[in-house]
Amino acid sequence: MSDARLSRRSVLTALGALGAAAALPPAAGAGPPGAGAPHPVRRAPAVHSTGRRVAILGGGMAGLTAAHELVERGFDVTVYEPTALGGKARSIPSPGTGSGGRLDLPGEHGFRFFPGFYQHIPETMRRIPFPGNPNGVFDNLVSGPAFRMSMPGGPDLTAPASISPLRLDVYDLDSLQQSLGAAFSLGGAIPPHELAVFARKLVMFLTSCLERRNDEWEHQTWSQTLEADGKSQGYRDILVSALTRQLVAARPQTVSTRTIGIMGQAFVWNALGTVPSYGHLDRLLSAPTNEAWIDPWAALLRERGVKFEMGWRADQFDLAGGRVTAARVAHSSGNRAVADADWFVAAMPVERAVPLWSPAVLDADPRLELMRNLTTDWMVGIQYFLRAPTRIAQGHVAYLGTPWALTSISQAQFWRGDFAARYGDGSAHDCLSVDISDWDTPGILYGKTAKECTPDEIARETWVQMQRCLNDVGEPVLRDDDLVSWFLDPGVHWNAASGHNTNDTPLLINTAGSWKNRPDAHTAIPNLFLAGDYVRTDIDLATMESANESARAAVSALLVASGSTAQPPAMHRLHEPPELEPFRRVDADRFHAGLPHILAG
Known part of the structure; x- marks a missing residue:
């Protein structure tokens, strides 16, 4: 040394x-594939079918990525999505808030964040055309030059998000x-x-x-x-x-x-x-996610022949001879079997995939049973629409010590055009997007956890926790008079009878020792593939990047199984x-x- x-x-x-x-x-x-697996990994038998029809169950980040990679390689792709394209990454407009020709105020599941070490998503973005952008949707990524850590009663720290290169070869x-x-x-x-x-x-x-x-x-x-x-x-x-x-x-x-x-x-x-x-450490989009990314992506896929069946939810797989013969899907209008596909990609989140593992599925691939041991938690967004620009920082803000573990971004400073002229009724000039990461610790205003609070109480409690961090020195940064309205992720549902919320979109959490419970992209069922942030990938966290990477792994395995000579999708490793x-x-x-x-x- x-x-x-x-x-x-x-x-x-x-x-x-x-x-x-x-x-x-x-x-x-x-970690390495198969690390800690209690069962030998069963290899899928060779498949002699050269069929090109693929059913993708789920139209979130993983499903859209799989559809993109497959349609480019000549496959006939149909995506079945129960709610909305983009999944947790999508924008969710606040209904009925737009007037005078303006769009509804832009809500979302949580603010978008694209660290510089993401490599799969930027590569996908470059392949999605966007008017006036030489590099497509990728050029809609902008840099947040600074990051702020705020704490109540203590000194705040604002630091640059990236620094000059450093030699790493001469230290001890x-x-x-x-x-x-x-x-x-x-x-x-x-x-x-x-x-x-x-x-x-x-x-x-x-x-x-x-x-x-x-x-x-x-x-x-x-x-x-x-x-x-x-x-x-x-x-x-x-x-x-x-x-x-x-x-x-x-x-x-x-x-x-x-x-x-x-x-x-x-x-x-x-x-x-x-x-x-x-790339730059802290990157975000120059417009709401659907405008800057998801809508152009869906338009491109439709143009290339991808079919989207909206409102359909996967309920069951039918198997015969160890292979999937059909996926049962449900809609408000009824049920049907998707039996005209040669290949199936399950691209829904873990909490929706596990109920599909019937005894027949588990008999064909016993390792999928381990997915029942995976854990999810809540990380949900709320947006505050403000009468004046509130540039708390030129980037993301972490509110250290807040019971609900809050982070935020003042978005309008990064978005194209005049916010008030484009969204709402003209009275809102900024969107403060906040992620609530701890739903199980009592707050400071009501003494209740976020899971126990009504939507109004969640909005007020979150606001007060941020005020406690930002308004402790000098002129107040967040003023009650500046608040026009707020929008909580509609996946959170308040149940007055039980006094608790439920959440349609929880987040996978990698608990200690959980790597052994996570599957690979290709199951032991020869025509069933998995794509989602719970699949084993180099990006070992529930993120858009890991979902994209997992879909590429599923497509690579499908290409091998189908005997395709197409080049597999690019795969990147962390440095x-x-x-x-x-x-x-x-x-x-x-x-x-x-x-x-x-x-x-």
């Missing part, structure tokens, strides 16, 4: 933005550990000795061999890894909770350290500017810095010798 060192000042300068970078909603890497573990500790100091909000613990754990992960990640780190929770018990409130709020609850709706007491660690690593390398193929390879080789030797990481203790 080299004794050469990078000056501490250089590392500190380059890592100054990492506190902000790590607090953004990200995606991460995955001590200097890297000191630099990371300084980068996450957050103005003294966390005691130095606790920062040292966090920095040591982070460096341990960055320099662990892949075997240790997939064995030890996969089975540790984030809270266990960071030794959260007994630490200060700042340490627990920011480093333990904010990097999990705030970003991916995961509980630090249950989420896998491997998932959070690889996710954080991707942000670190993106922020450092060390990977030429990565693993070669500069860290010497450290990882040392750790691999220690791991295989049964020894802990060299920094453990």
Whole structure:
């Protein structure tokens, strides 16, 4: 291992933005195929059919991606979607709010965020034409230059989202550990000795061999890894909770350290500017998602021959001879069997896929039974429409320490044209889009969890939690008089009788040890493929990127099964810095010798 060192000042300068970078909603890497699987992976038997008809069940991110890749390769594709194209990624207009020729105010499931290390979605976007854009829909991505972390009664931090490239080939573990500790100091909000613990754990992960990640780190929770018990409130709020609850709706007491660690690593390398193929760290769309992306995408697919059957929900698979012979689909008008397809792609989320695994399906592929062990949680959006532009930050904002783990983006500053002239009745000039990530912790206004609050109470409680962070110093940033209206994701349904909400669109959460429960894109049923953020991919997190990647994997497997000679879709891997390879080789030797990481203790 080299004794050469990078000056501490250089590392500190380059890592100054990492506190902000790590607090953004990200995606991460995955372990080796088959890791920890309790059953041998059954190989699908050879299929001699050369049929080209494909039924895709679900028109969200995974379904649209699969349709795009297949129709480009000459397949006859029909997509069956029960609700709306785009799934959780779509816009959801607030009905009846537009007047005078304006569009309805733009609501959504949650704000869109495209980290620079996303590679599959940008590649798809470049292939979707958009008027005036040389690179298609991709040119509708704009950069958020800054990120703000706000906390009640404490100093806020605003930092650039990306920094200049940094050499990573001339440091040692001590200097890297000191630099990371300084980068996450957050103005003294966390005691130095606790920062040292966090920095040591982070460096341990960055320099662990892949075997240790997939064995030890996969089975540790984030809270266990960071030794959260007994630490200060700042340490627990920011480093333990904010990097999990705030970003991916995961509980630090249950989420896998491997998932959070690889996710954080991707942000670190993106922020450092060390990977030429990565884009700007914080990117978002220049218009509501449907306008900027989903509608042009659907139009392109229709033009190329994809058929969309809207309102149809998959209820059952019929099997004979170990193959799917039909998919039973339901509509408000009745039921029918989709029996004219040669291939079937299940592209719905995990909570809708699992009920389809009948005894016949599980007999054909017993490993699918493990999907019942996967966990979902809530991460849902609410939009506030304001009378005046409210530029809290030129990018995303994390409200540290808020009971409901809030993040937001002031969207109008990034959108084309005049917001008030285009949307609503002309009185709203901005859209503050907020993600609520913790639905199980009592709030500060009503003392109830978000699941126990009416929609009105959710709107008021969320607003007050943000005010507590933003209005604690100087002139108020969020004023009640500026609020025109709000829009809560309609997938959240209040039940007055039970006093609780339900949620149509929960989010997959990667709990410790859950990798073994996740399937591959090709099942043991030769003509059934899976596409969704629960499928094993390199991006090991429930994101648009992992859904896109999984669909590409499903299409690649379908091409092989059908005997197609078409080129498979491009597949990308997250960057693993070669500069860290010497450290990882040392750790691999220690791991295989049964020894802990060299920094453990």
